[in-house]
Amino acid sequence: xxxxxxxxxxxxxxxxxxxxxxxxxxxxxxxxxxxxxxxxxxxxxxxxxxxxxxxxxxxxxxxxxxxxxxxxxxxxxxxxxxxxxxxxxxxxxxxxxxxxxxxxxxxxxxxxxxxxxxxxxxxxxxxxxxxxxxxxxxxxxxxxxxxxxxxxxxxxxxxxxxxxxxxxxxxxxxxxxxxxxxxxxxxxxxxxxxxxxxxxxxxxxxxxxxxxxxxxxxxxxxxxxxxxxxxxxxxxxxxxxxxxxxxxxxxxxxxxxxxxxxxxxxxxxxxxxxxxxxxxxxxxxxxxxxxxxxxxxxxxxxxxxxxxxxxxxxxxxxxxxxxxxxxxxxxxxxxxxxxxxxxxxxxxxxxxxxxxxxxxxxxxxxxxxxxxxxxxxxxxxxxxxxxxxxxxxxxxxxxxxxxx
Ligand SMILES: *[C@@H]1O[C@H](CO)[C@@H](O)[C@H](O)[C@H]1NC(C)=O
Ligand SMILES: *[C@@H]1O[C@H](CO)[C@@H](O)[C@H](O)[C@H]1NC(C)=O
Ligand SMILES: *[C@@H]1O[C@H](CO)[C@@H](O)[C@H](O)[C@H]1NC(C)=O
Ligand SMILES: *[C@@H]1O[C@H](CO)[C@@H](O)[C@H](O)[C@H]1NC(C)=O
Ligand SMILES: *[C@@H]1O[C@H](CO)[C@@H](O)[C@H](O)[C@H]1NC(C)=O
Ligand SMILES: *[C@@H]1O[C@H](CO)[C@@H](O)[C@H](O)[C@H]1NC(C)=O
Ligand SMILES: *[C@@H]1O[C@H](CO)[C@@H](O)[C@H](O)[C@H]1NC(C)=O
Ligand SMILES: *[C@@H]1O[C@H](CO)[C@@H](O)[C@H](O)[C@H]1NC(C)=O
Ligand SMILES: *[C@@H]1O[C@H](CO)[C@@H](O)[C@H](O)[C@H]1NC(C)=O
Ligand SMILES: *[C@@H]1O[C@H](CO)[C@@H](O)[C@H](O)[C@H]1NC(C)=O
Numbered sequence: 001x002x003x004x005x006x007x008x009x010x011x012x013x014x015x016x017x018x019x020x021x022x023x024x025x026x027x028x029x030x031x032x033x034x035x036x037x038x039x040x041x042x043x044x045x046x047x048x049x050x051x052x053x054x055x056x057x058x059x060x061x062x063x064x065x066x067x068x069x070x071x072x073x074x075x076x077x078x079x080x081x082x083x084x085x086x087x088x089x090x091x092x093x094x095x096x097x098x099x100x101x102x103x104x105x106x107x108x109x110x111x112x113x114x115x116x117x118x119x120x121x122x123x124x125x126x127x128x129x130x131x132x133x134x135x136x137x138x139x140x141x142x143x144x145x146x147x148x149x150x151x152x153x154x155x156x157x158x159x160x161x162x163x164x165x166x167x168x169x170x171x172x173x174x175x176x177x178x179x180x181x182x183x184x185x186x187x188x189x190x191x192x193x194x195x196x197x198x199x200x201x202x203x204x205x206x207x208x209x210x211x212x213x214x215x216x217x218x219x220x221x222x223x224x225x226x227x228x229x230x231x232x233x234x235x236x237x238x239x240x241x242x243x244x245x246x247x248x249x250x251x252x253x254x255x256x257x258x259x260x261x262x263x264x265x266x267x268x269x270x271x272x273x274x275x276x277x278x279x280x281x282x283x284x285x286x287x288x289x290x291x292x293x294x295x296x297x298x299x300x301x302x303x304x305x306x307x308x309x310x311x312x313x314x315x316x317x318x319x320x321x322x323x324x325x326x327x328x329x330x331x332x333x334x335x336x337x338x339x340x341x342x343x344x345x346x347x348x349x350x351x352x353x354x355x356x357x358x359x360x361x362x363x364x365x366x367x368x369x370x371x372x373x374x375x376x377x378x379x380x381x382x383x384x385x386x387x388x389x390x391x392x393x394x395x396x397x398x399x400x401x402x403x404x
Contacts, residue, residue: 023053025067025087030054030358032349032365033334034099035065038112038158040133044071044083044338044346047131048097048117056356064120066097068131071366073340074386080363081383083346095129095138098176099334102156103131104165106195110134113141113193116167118152118175125178126150141198148200151187152176153275155216157227159255163195166218168229168253169211186210186235186242190253206251206260210235213274214245219282219289219313224256228291228313232274233299244272244299250316267318267400270309272299277337279345281371281391289313290397292321292371294347297333303353304331308369308380315401321394322380330355341389344382345369 035049046069053059068091071083091097101117110133126149128141154170168191173184188210190203205211206229214232218225229251233242247270252261276296282289291311297304306328310319322328332350339345349365359365368384372392375382380394 023063025051025065025069026085026364028053029361029364030056030059031351032065032359033332033351035336035349036098036101036103036114036117037336037338037348038103038105039073039338039340040105040107040110040112042073043133044073044340045089045103045112045131045133046070046085046336046348047091047103047114048101049099049334049349050120050351052358054358054361056358062120064097066093067091071346076384076386080360080366082363082366082368083384083386085364085366090136091138096124096127098152100153100170101150102154102165102167104156104158104193104195105160106163107160108163109195111195113165113195115165115191115193116151116154116156116170116176118171118173120175123150123174123176123178126176145200147202148191149187150176153213154187154211155214155229155232157216157218159218159225161220162224162255164255165193165195166216166227167191168205168216168227169214169232171212183240185240186212186233203258206253206262208238210238211245215276215278215293217278217280217291219280219291221282221286221289221313222254222256224254227253227255228280228311229253230311231272231276231293231296244274247272247318250311263316265311265316265318268309268320269318270307270320271302271305273297273305273333274299275333276305277335277347279337279339281339281342281345283391283393288315288393288397288401290371290393292337292339292345292369294337294345294369295332295335295350297351297353298331302331304333306330306332310397312397312401317401319396319400321396332359339371340384342391343371343388344384345371346384 031052050062075084098117151170216229273296278293308322335350370382373394
């Protein structure tokens, strides 16, 4: 009986496994979503997440991406004008491949750390891995103290100068915590990892409301920098009934004093959304800090968004920058956003709920925003140019808040 069950199990699992093994992560690419990214030394690393293979009609499942890939930020490579992708780095099945976690980049020591995230099926016990980019090698770290759990779809940020990784909120659920029997629970803690001291702290958030699926970015403002959090969902009644977070409500953490502040933003407030991505840049004289967001999934009656907004600080003004009216035609969430040289933002992948089209397979789902709108197209969306390294505050921001 055991033998028969075992054979049945193998038979059921074999087709998807063998199908996955014969796929090429570059040439069979159709879509990528829920992945983690980090930029170190002109390489944008892509770890984990899910993929769809081309064509989706014949490959309807989501597959775990088990490859560690990278885009070469000094190349334009492809005809589509995006940085060439490679899949020749080391990663085996001992190292987790998860969705909705973070890679904390330490670009002094050329390492990134993999924290958080969830599995497609049963989770393994939380182990904390680091990838040494110089050695092309994964190292299991000395471990994580009690009281630091693995959560998923929280909001993370890295402070390079200080070597700090942060992660706010996120879910505890059956995909990230072995033996989790209850309903998913949104956490309210702010995790900090000090990369140089290998020290963890579990701090409080702005309040004890559970939150997840929002974004957090680092701004080099104030003495020790600021973390700015918004969006996603919250559990305001602490009973598991979630609601969308009001996109006007901005939470700011001052790193030097470890204090949280709240601010209401005005302007063109975006619709509530979850699993969107964002990145930050600032004027050379720090007269404004501009956070660019892209897309996301809807909360209730909307599948998602194909739009872009800027939250400009210190005025806390929302400005819509794409499209010029209405919504774009390809709503999707679960993309990644990485700002390169303060001036361009690579928006990679996403899950498109409304169709089965592949996501620009000629450029492996890589899209680029020219944040200053001063590239050859003089527009937000443009090809990627390694030689664009200066951010000019674009007209829509100057019109709304002034400055140059
Ligand atoms: C694939 O993942 C997306 C995004 O999380 C989800 O909405 C969809 O139901 C998944 N599809 C399958 C076949 O599991
Ligand atoms: C991966 O391929 C690129 C391009 O051919 C090459 O420059 C790089 O050295 C390779 N990396 C490894 C770890 O093999
Ligand atoms: C990874 O382990 C190797 C030894 O196998 C060591 O030389 C290297 O410094 C380690 N890297 C990190 C980032 O810990
Ligand atoms: C998989 O990678 C880990 C981390 O580099 C290593 O310790 C382990 O020996 C590898 N396993 C196999 C089977 O190669
Ligand atoms: C932080 O600590 C609180 C209180 O013990 C706990 O409920 C929460 O799950 C912890 N957060 C993480 C991400 O481990
Ligand atoms: C949680 O509380 C809110 C507000 O009281 C209520 O509307 C909702 O139905 C409750 N949810 C559950 C699961 O009890
Ligand atoms: C969001 O918050 C702003 C400012 O607090 C408030 O004016 C607005 O009515 C709120 N919107 C919703 C949908 O609750
Ligand atoms: C934001 O607006 C809400 C309602 O409009 C108000 O209750 C709250 O005090 C405001 N918060 C701040 C920080 O001004
Ligand atoms: C979706 O719901 C929100 C609030 O619940 C409402 O303001 C909006 O008009 C609805 N949108 C559509 C397309 O029905
Ligand atoms: C950047 O390189 C492109 C060619 O790839 C060239 O046309 C353009 O003039 C360069 N821009 C700057 C600012 O050097």
